[in-house]
Amino acid sequence: MKILIDADGCPVVDLALKAAKEKGVECLILCDTSHVFEREGAKTLTFSKGKDSVDFALVNRLDAGDIVITQDYGLAAMCLAKQASVLNQDGMEYCDTNMDGLLFARYVSQKVRNSG
Secondary structure, three states, X not given: OEEEEEOOOOOOHXXXXXXXXXXXXXXXXXXXXXXXXXXXXXXXXXXXXXXXXXXXXXXXXXXXXXXXXOOOHHHHHHHHHOOXXXXXOXXXXXXXXXXXXXXXXXXXXXXXXXXX
């Protein structure tokens, strides 16, 4: 088991690292080139800027049973499909029972924003 952090815009990187260290769990920080996250006790993987580049890199490194921390609903859905445990920055667990509602709310919000 390992912890993977979608670090672009994640306010709990240090807290997650502390928990990983206490439990002796490997921790990976994934971000794009517009962010700098070098932390002791974690391996930082940096990817080129681009739509969802970090998301796809994270999913490709994910194994069943891993823990993912993200605030991205789309990434959370992909991680759930690979049997990972997924948390947001506030500790809410994404799961099959709440994912459809969250994705629908994101869709409606985007439609409202795009309508002007």
